[in-house]
Amino acid sequence: MTLEKPLTKDIPADGRALDLGGYERVGGYQALRKALRDMTPQKVQEEVKNSGLRGRGGAGFSTGLKWSFTPMGADAPRPKYVIANADEMEPGTFKDRHLMEGNPHQLIEGLILTAYANQADIAYIFIRGEYKFSEERLARAVTEAYAAGYLGKNILGSGYGLEMYLHVSAGRYMCGEETGLLNALEGKRANPRAKPPFPQVSGLWGKPTIVNNVETLANVPHIINHGAAWFQSLSHTKDAGTKLYGASGKVKRPGLWELPMGTTMREILEEHAGGMREGLEFRGALPGGASTDFLVPQHLDVPMDFTEVQQAGSRLGTGTMVVLDDKTCPVGMVSNLIHFFAQESCGWCTPCWSGLNWAKQILKALEDGEGKSGDLEKLEFQAKFWAPGHTFCALAPGAAEPLQSALKYFRDDFERHIQDQCCAFQRR
């Protein structure tokens, strides 16, 4: 069986972007034509719901279900908004960049279809400021799409109209959190908002708003073209579709691969990433970015989908794993991660902001050989405090994941830092 790679198969190998002509030659905008011609918005929603597509931004929420909360019909509040979350700031994650740089029109078509399904009037692409190539290529592609009649008033003569704008962000991890993103788009600090109300009901400027990740949106044209059953058939497991998996750290070939959902960590690491570098052993990995629990060698055969990774005690997250080898200090790695979360905490909730800063100092002391007995218990206590429900947004629960799992799987390393009053891993 040849593996299907709908999201990446048309991305030119030479690093250029597929332009409008190239995209149309491989079937681009056919899904939009089909939807506008033959499908009601409800039918598009239904197809996506039946496909089993789950959000690729990290949380894995059912995309069809998310859309089903949008108020529809003549008396729905207007304007309605859809947003592509292209903030991609989860450390260890580099998948959306590839999709935007290589095939910007695929994202645009997915966003237009999402807008049509939710009868939205305005679409924003919210992109981080450092993604210069993605920004340039998307800006050009949006202009091309307008010129070809895929955007603007009365798209392809259907009577449906949509405006699409690019918003280039000015930094900070919190902008990727969907309600922080809404505040950023409104010109405010990117503090999160209370939920409920959910953005689908009351989002941007209080109007119904759908926020989806770039990879999620890129799947939509293919689902509309080939149907829900086809999408289900792409995966190895119950969670549908393909997934962009990545690996970074000291593997032989760090990179990104589109594979059937549910591919095992072992296959990704050994076949695609080429295994560990010479002389190094695999000790563990964050399976889907900084805010996921470590998995260790006993989990190598876990299929990497939302359900199975959760059963193994972690989360699929963004699906791009960060690999820890046996010559890299797990305490140092966690210290780096907690430093990141402490820096990016918006300061709203005390357990998050002050707890993260406290944990950061303890970890730094451990690294510097100044750890004290009781430190590990303090760290554990903090991690429990960041659990879902104790804080306003998911940043703090995310920070707890690598810390609590490292304390579980790499306990000896932590204890040795205290006993020996130094770090045994001579880095550099």
Next chain:
Amino acid sequence: MLTTEERQEIEVEMARYPTREAVCIDAMKIVQRHRGWVSDESIRDIGELLQMSSADLDGVATFYNLIFRKPVSPHVIMLCDSVSCWIMGYDRIREHLTARLGIQFGETTADNRFTLLPIVCLGACERAPAMTIDNDLYGNLDPASVDRLLEGCK
């Protein structure tokens, strides 16, 4: 005073949002693109155009790390300090850069050519360690390639 060009660019953005306030981040970035940073005077001018107080604007500006409220030099280096780069040798690159430039993070060289800043994950983990110079991305860094890149900066 805002230049005609800056004002025109900000007005293009105004058509894209229902409120003036929403344009403020774009407006500050536009001014920064032209002047390198956002001064108190610029904050006042933008505030007038968008009908916002300087205090409100400054509160937004200081939240976002890519808006500079202090002057920076012509070349801004941002070195990724997140996890994949850390594993792949960030410490070594940082030490090389700080020694070679004679400055720490947040500082500008005496000849005012380079400003050095840390940055969170650049989404270039497959070519870690990575940094940007003037928003151009460079990966798989080692001390020799860093030297070549610095020498290439005019």
